[in-house]
Amino acid sequence: MSDPAPSPDLWPAPRPHDPVDRVVSLPGSKSLTNRALLLAAIADGPSVVRRPLRSRDTLLMAAALSTLGTGLEDRDGDWAVTPGSWDRDGDVDCGLAGTVMRFVPPVAGLASGTVHFDGDPHMRQRPVGQMLAALSALGIRIEDGGRGALPFAVHGSGSVPGGTVTIDASASSQFVSALLLAGARYDLGVDVRHIGKPVPSLPHIEMTVQMLRQHGVEVDDSDANRWAVAPGAVAAIDCDIEPDLSNAAPFLALGAVTGGRVTVADWPTSTTQPGDELRQVLALMGCEVTLDAAGLTVVGPERLSGVDLDLHDVGELTPAIAALCALADSPSHLRGVAHIRGHETDRLTALATELGRLGADVTEREDGLSIRPAPLHGGTFRTYADHRMAHAGVILGLAVDDVLVEDIATTAKTFPDFAGAWTLAVHGVHA
Structure with a gap:
């Protein structure tokens, strides 16, 4: 991997010198927020998304839906969403948000107009070709110059025939979720059949299916590697967004690495978020893990144990877990990602x-x-504009002096003011 350009933005990762004892409240889930916004935009009436995450990824989603004609109003931090007519041309900035690049084009096909999609330079390398081919097969006209990547245009005709489509979703579960989220609004619904290697991050597809059913959409997922959405209305419902459990990883690591105690408040007793797997991972590494009315509490051991894990379904946790493994006293093997x-x-x-x-x-x-x-030592930990890499860097900084995390601001993708929240958690004072 070639090094990114040097950056003057080197943030000294705070290091505690005693076990910590903290209660932490986290912002809402990006995955849930963006699915909720999209479903609200294609629903049969207005609704409210309560306690949403406000971060770069979700603001990009809100802007994309507004471009299509959806009404979004800020009500004391909640989003009131009013479905619009979607009879306009527009430009969508995907930034580095995979959910915007993949979730919005299937609904842009329902618009009467041409919608152009582009994003940050690295987004032009992220996989989307399989999904664009699927949209073409379902009756949406796509113009991408044969690249199968950003930039591309969706030429909407106001309706989409839909039907059965075969796709290789082994590069991203978002290919499946994207088609399912829009499928109820297609004339024939959508019947998605996956071929190829196993689909990664299946909990995210389960999240999509559960949210569709909450909106009254009929989904058949009884067969492996097949998901069918019946045509029909998407019911308008008000929804509450859970805390982002993947963003909990560094905070729970704070308890694990220091031998202290950290409680993440409002941890759901039942959830489709992949971050819930942290409970099992940290227990395997020797932590005491308790879920009760107060939230999820992790008490760190004297020394962390290495683990042998298949993270195929929870790949987004890999950077944080890898950092913990680097601090463990026995070897670790992370597979399936x-x-x-x-x-x-x-x-x-x-x-x-x-x-x-x-x-x-x-x-x-x-x-x-x-x-x-x-033995580890200090130095610069580069993040490559990746918020999860920044999480890995600050976790290492819990046990290693003089770790400088490049571009800590990249965490704003899913966690506004992460640096301030992290410093408060580590030292008890805001940055």
Whole structure:
């Protein structure tokens, strides 16, 4: 992996010198917020999305839906959403938001106009071709110059025939979710059939299915690798957004690494968020993990144990878990995550490079990492404009002096003022 351009934005990761005892409240889930906004935009009436995440990714989604003609009004931090006529041309900035690049084009086909999509330079490398081919097969005219990537245009005709489509979603579960979210509004609904290697991040598809059913949409997921959405209305419902459990990873790591106690408030007792898997992972690493009315509490051990994990369904947790493994006293093997090479950056190569830069003994494999105990030292931890890489960097900084995290502001993708919240959690004072 080539090094990114040097950045003057090097943030000293705070290091505690005693076990911490904290209660932390987190912003809402990006995955839930963006699905809720999109479903509200194609619903049969107005609704309210309560306690949404306000971050770069969700603001990009809101802007994209507004471009299509959806009405969005801020009501004391909630979003009141009014479906619009969608009879206009427009330009959508995807930024680095995979949910915007993949979720919005299937509904843009329902608009009467041409919608152009582009994003940050790296987004032109992220996979979307399989989904664009699927949209073409379902009756939407796509113009992408044969690239199968950004930039592209969706030429909407006001309706979409829909029907059965076969897709290889092994690069991203978002290909499936994108088609399902819009499918009820297609004339024939949509019947998505996956071929190829296993679909990664299945909990995110389960999240999509659950939210569709909450909106009164009929979904058949009884067969493996097939999801069918019946045509019909999308009911307008008000919804509350759960805290983002993947963003909980560094805060729970704070308790795990320091041998202290951290409680993440309002942790749901039942959820489709992949971040809930942190409970099992941290227990395997030797932590005491308790879920009760107060939230999820992690008490760290004297020393962290290494783990052997298949993270295929929860790949977004890999950077944080890899950082914890670099601090463990026995070897770890993380497998099943080849697909995260296509995330905000090639996360496997980035992790191997940056952990190694600070002294970690890391072997990069095709679908994961092997990490062995080694003495670590300070230095610059580059993030490659990837919020999850920044999480890995601050976790290392809990146990290693003089870790400088490049571009901590990239965390605004899913967590506004992460640096302030992190400093408050570590030291008890705001940055």
